[in-house]
Amino acid sequence: MKRTLSLLSSALLVGLLSCTDHEVPNPGEVIRQTVIENLKSPIGLAFNAQDQIFVTEAGTGNQDARVSMIMNGQAMPVVTGMQSVAAEGTIEGIGHLYFHGDSLYILHGIEGMIYSVKTSSLNPNQPLAASSITRQFVRPIVDSLKLVTPLNSNVYNLTAGPNGDLYITDAGTNIVLKREKGTGKISLFAKIPKVTPTAEAVPTGIVFDGQKFLVTALSGGPFIDGTSKIFQIDLAGNVSDYKTGFTTLTDITLSGANKPVVVQLARFAFAPTPGFVPNSGNLLSEEGKAVVTGFSMPTDIENKGTNKYYVLNHGSGKLEMVSW
Numbered sequence: 001m002k003r004t005l006s007l008l009s010s011a012l013l014v015g016l017l018s019c020t021d022h023e024v025p026n027p028g029e030v031i032r033q034t035v036i037e038n039l040k041s042p043i044g045l046a047f048n049a050q051d052q053i054f055v056t057e058a059g060t061g062n063q064d065a066r067v068s069m070i071m072n073g074q075a076m077p078v079v080t081g082m083q084s085v086a087a088e089g090t091i092e093g094i095g096h097l098y099f100h101g102d103s104l105y106i107l108h109g110i111e112g113m114i115y116s117v118k119t120s121s122l123n124p125n126q127p128l129a130a131s132s133i134t135r136q137f138v139r140p141i142v143d144s145l146k147l148v149t150p151l152n153s154n155v156y157n158l159t160a161g162p163n164g165d166l167y168i169t170d171a172g173t174n175i176v177l178k179r180e181k182g183t184g185k186i187s188l189f190a191k192i193p194k195v196t197p198t199a200e201a202v203p204t205g206i207v208f209d210g211q212k213f214l215v216t217a218l219s220g221g222p223f224i225d226g227t228s229k230i231f232q233i234d235l236a237g238n239v240s241d242y243k244t245g246f247t248t249l250t251d252i253t254l255s256g257a258n259k260p261v262v263v264q265l266a267r268f269a270f271a272p273t274p275g276f277v278p279n280s281g282n283l284l285s286e287e288g289k290a291v292v293t294g295f296s297m298p299t300d301i302e303n304k305g306t307n308k309y310y311v312l313n314h315g316s317g318k319l320e321m322v323s324w
Contacts, residue, residue: 025307025324036070037312041319044096044157045300045310046104047121054078055312055319056094056106060084060196065094067106069124069131070263070319079117081131082112084085096157096300100166108166109154112139114168114179115169138168138177141186148171157251161208162235162301169215175214176203176215176233178201190237195219195227203231205251205262205300214242214260223268223276230260230286243286250299256306262299283311283322292322 019035041058048054053070065082068075083093095107099119106115117133142153154172161167164181167189178189190203190214200220207214213233228249232242248265255261262284281295297315304310308323 020049022053027054029324036320038276041091045312046097059084077127078122081129098158107155113137159206190233251301253301253303
């Protein structure tokens with residue numbers, strides 16, 4: 001997001017489930033539960049092999065971004081000491097995280113790097129300092145491509161693709177990067193085009209459905225309704241539209257039917273005062289149908305079973321589970 005959440009506050013700053021997948025619940029059918037509250041500007045959410053919950057928290061702007069494990073309704077730090085920056089009315093810096101193989105990978109847009117740590121080393125009783133774990137700079141590689149003027153990079157989200165390689169969205173340069181398994185070599189995989197002649201895509205979430213990558217676009221300001229979309233990228237890096245007509249998409253997961261399910265950050269109002277409308281975030285099918293509404297600037301969604309999803313609210317600091 002051109003420095004992700006500062007774009008969200010300034011910019012100024014699911015898939016269609018099959019009939020058997022029960023796409024849109026009947027009135028009163030949704031079960032909605034709070035898993036934890038009072039997270040500090042959360043951004044990313046991931047589950048390890050034991051289904052334990054981990055989140056990235058951007059912190060308070062006092063160099064206190066961290067990765068936390070959710071235990072018994074509490075956020076227990078496991079990696080601490082990352083940059084946390086207050087800018088234009090929001091807290092930013094850290095991005096999403098992803099368990100892959102025997103490691104946890106953590107993106108940090110402001111620092112311009114990807115961290116990695118062995119899953120077995122994550123211990124809420126002995127949190128690790130970020131300075132003590134493996135780091136790899138990504139920003140210099142992005143800048144060397146010279147794709148935007150002025151140079152801008154914000155590594156934001158990631159997923160695994162074929163052969164165990166990692167694929168990373170950069171919301172500042174509007175690209176997807178490929179990080180090779182084994183060598184760690186990072187290279188350009190795909191360029192994401194503008195969503196309108198004047199609005200950048202600002203790629204956010206990414207998943208691999210077994211054949212292609214699906215990438216959500218926040219869209220650049222002024223966040224006009226309907227200008228966000230889901231892109232598809234084939235294994236050769238060719239980009240095309242998958243579904244259009246969305247608004248401010250921030251993340252994507254796959255349903256039990258292997259179809260996209262996405263979250264909308266919020267609607268943007270121009271009057272009487274420009275800004276995002278509180279609690280106007282939604283969980284949507286790939287056809288844009290609202291499945292569950294009223295989220296507070298959601299930035300991550302994860303599927304944990306048929307019609308059971310975890311949604312992370314950046315605005316309220318709340319992690320919710322919804323099912324139907």
